[in-house]
Amino acid sequence: MTTAISVADLTRRYPGHVALDRVTVTIAAGSITGLLGRNGAGKTTLLRILAGQEFPSSGSVSVLGAPPAENEHVLRRMVFVREDQAYPDFKVRHALRAASWFYPNWDAGLADSLMADFDLRPDKAIKTLSRGMRSALGIVIGLGARAEVTLFDEPYAGLDAVARQIFYDRLLADYAERPRTVLLSTHLIDEAAALFENVVVIDRGRVVLDASADGLRGVATTVSGPVLAVDEFTAGRPVWNRRCLGSQASVVAVGQLDEADRARARSLGLDLAPLTLQQLVVHAAGLPTAPGAAHVPPPAKEGVSA
Amino acid sequence: MAGLDEGAPLFAQVAERLAAEIADGGLAEGERVPSTNELAAYYRINPATAAKGINLLADNGLLEKRRGIGMFVAVGARRRLLAQRREEFVERYVRPLLVEAARIGIDGGELAGLIKECGHEHFSDSEGGVTV
Numbered sequence: 156m157t158t159a160i161s162v163a164d165l166t167r168r169y170p171g172h173v174a175l176d177r178v179t180v181t182i183a184a185g186s187i188t189g190l191l192g193r194n195g196a197g198k199t200t201l202l203r204i205l206a207g208q209e210f211p212s213s214g215s216v217s218v219l220g221a222p223p224a225e226n227e228h229v230l231r232r233m234v235f236v237r238e239d240q241a242y243p244d245f246k247v248r249h250a251l252r253a254a255s256w257f258y259p260n261w262d263a264g265l266a267d268s269l270m271a272d273f274d275l276r277p278d279k280a281i282k283t284l285s286r287g288m289r290s291a292l293g294i295v296i297g298l299g300a301r302a303e304v305t306l307f308d309e310p311y312a313g314l315d316a317v318a319r320q321i322f323y324d325r326l327l328a329d330y331a332e333r334p335r336t337v338l339l340s341t342h343l344i345d346e347a348a349a350l351f352e353n354v355v356v357i358d359r360g361r362v363v364l365d366a367s368a369d370g371l372r373g374v375a376t377t378v379s380g381p382v383l384a385v386d387e388f389t390a391g392r393p394v395w396n397r398r399c400l401g402s403q404a405s406v407v408a409v410g411q412l413d414e415a416d417r418a419r420a421r422s423l424g425l426d427l428a429p430l431t432l433q434q435l436v437v438h439a440a441g442l443p444t445a446p447g448a449a450h451v452p453p454p455a456k457e458g459v460s461a
Numbered sequence: 462m463a464g465l466d467e468g469a470p471l472f473a474q475v476a477e478r479l480a481a482e483i484a485d486g487g488l489a490e491g492e493r494v495p496s497t498n499e500l501a502a503y504y505r506i507n508p509a510t511a512a513k514g515i516n517l518l519a520d521n522g523l524l525e526k527r528r529g530i531g532m533f534v535a536v537g538a539r540r541r542l543l544a545q546r547r548e549e550f551v552e553r554y555v556r557p558l559l560v561e562a563a564r565i566g567i568d569g570g571e572l573a574g575l576i577k578e579c580g581h582e583h584f585s586d587s588e589g590g591v592t593v
Contacts, residue, residue, distance in 0.1 A: 187507055323505060331498040331508050349471060349506040369510065372470040421557050424564055 159184035159304055159336035160205060165214035167200050167360075174200040176360040177214070182336060182353070184303075187326075189351035189368070190340040191436050197360040198340040199238075202308045205338070206235035218304055231259060236297035238309035240289065247284075247292060248277035251299070258300040265329065266299035272321050286313030294322050298329055307339045319343070323350060344433040354432065356439050364439045373429050375438070376412055379405040380425035388423055395438050407438070471506055475514025480523065483534055484542040494524060494532045 160182035167175040175197045182188050190198050203209040204216055207223035207230055216222055223229045242250055247270075255261040270277065273291035281289065290311050297307055311319050327350065330337065341347050354371060356364035364371075375395065378385055385404040395407040407430065412420075420427050430438070469477065482488045495503070500511035515532055518524045523538040562572050 186509070324502070327501055327505065327508070331501055334508075349504070349510070352507045352509045368507070369470040369472055369513070418552065418556075422560055424560060 157184040158182070159219060160338070161215075161217045162201070162205075163215045165201075165204065165216060166212050167197075167204065167209070168212045173360050175204075175211075178357070178360070178362055180355055180362055180365060182338060182355075184336050185334040186352045187330060187337040187339065187350055188353040188355060189344070189347060189432075190338055190355050190357070191342075191344055191432075192357035194342070196357045198357055199308055201357065202235065202237075202306050202338070202340060205304075206230075206233065206306055208235070231257065232302055233304040233306065234258060234297050234300035234302040235306040236293040236308065236310045238290075238312050239286075240293045242281045242289075242292075244282060245280070246277065247275060247279050247281060250281060250292060250296065251277070254296045254300060258302055260301040260303075262299055262301050265301070266295050269295045269298060269325060272325065273318060287311075287315065287318065288313075290314050291318065294325075298325060301329070301333055301335070303335050305335055305337045307337070307341075309340055309342065311343075316346075319346065323347065326350065344436055345431050348432040351432075356436050358439070364436075368432070371432060371435060373411050375407050375409045375430045375435060377405060377428045377430060377434075378408050378420065378425055379403065379428075380423065384423040384425055388420055388425055407434075471504075472510045472513035472517065475500060475504065475506070475511055476517040479514065479518055480542055483523065483538050484546060486539065488534050490534045490536050490538055492534050493530070494534060496531055 158181050162180045165178040351368045382404040389406050389408050393409040397406045497512045501508040524532045525535045
């Protein structure tokens with residue numbers, strides 16, 4: 156497996172604020188990776204540095220084998236779709252034509268069919284487009300570029316659920332036809348979760364989770380049922396969160412459950428539900444350290460809460 | 462993601478769905494199974510995840526690869542899957558049924574009666590073969 160993006164010990168400081176703190180991440184070529192975390196966690200800063208639009212304070216960045224900043228050879232093979240991308244004062248078709256000049260793999264047929272899907276008119280002035288339609292234009296350019304490295308930073312501001320589903324479906328379809336490296340930052344984690352082969356979670360400038368999406372399934376499980384049974388089942392296990400209501404309790408147990416565990420839970424009358432990626436990110440974001448790929452995040456034992 | 466959830470990893474669920482289709486006869490032995498990209502588009506999942514699901518079944522000998530054409534249901538796959546399902550039947554259905562019955566105070570005799578009653582409705586117009 157070759158590496159498309161590699162970042163080592165990357166730090167980006169602003170006056171009075173560290174946006175990225177010794178970030179080390181590698182992204183395999185030809186994979187779709189989710190870049191997740193809260194607003195202000197450092198996702199956009201990382202993407203801007205990968206796109207050569209910002210410089211690191213220290214550390215190294217390599218995209219397609221070379222530092223991206225001011226590197227024409229790398230930048231032409233990469234597309235970066237920003238949230239609320241600004242455009243010059245021209246029409247949609249002018250933006251598409253400019254993209255067709257810049258990106259060597261530009262696929263006009265794909266762009267046209269995406270335009271039709273989003274109901275985006277080529278003769279519209281970009282400044283008159285709604286926020287959602289401007290997002291759609293960014294997506295058309297991001298997919299139409301068919302760039303070896305495709306960076307999407309919250310690409311769907313203002314898009315409704317139907318339009319977002321079009322984006323996911325078209326991304327998967329075109330990725331299947333032309334595999335490439337996609338890094339997608341989003342806060343709509345659950346609806347995008349199945350797109351990802353890998354997941355990187357950033358919190359306060361640090362990588363707190365870097366794992367395969369499959370590996371994360373079952374890393375933690377919500378166990379719920381009668382308090383006594385829940386406590387019996389989770390005794391000796393690390394837990395993240397314990398909530399009680401009357402005689403019922405709900406606990407997040409950390410660690411994979413095997414078939415014997417499941418059988419035991421059934422016989423105790425307990426319900427087991429795996430943490431969704433979104434729930435996992437909520438918990439992972441509170442973690443102080445950066446576990447390696449596919450490692451179970453270290454548990455934070457919490458006290459009883461009402 | 463079209464109706465995939467539960468605790469198992471997505472690739473295992475894809476494998477499970479295909480296995481269920483083979484066991485139910487929806488995919489006949491010797492028939493071509495959907496490609497990785499077809500599965501990815503249908504379930505709205507990453508193609509690598511779909512490929513892992515298919516490979517899981519291929520590794521178990523339930524699917525066989527025909528070079529350049531795709532994956533096909535292996536001969537004997539259905540029989541093997543049905544045998545496996547029978548083994549799982551007790552763990553998956555009978556035991557949870559007994560646990561729930563005990564929890565709401567249904568005793569053994571009552572439970573047997575209920576099963577008989579439901580079975581009568583369920584099997585009355587079939588040919589009598591207990592298909593699960």
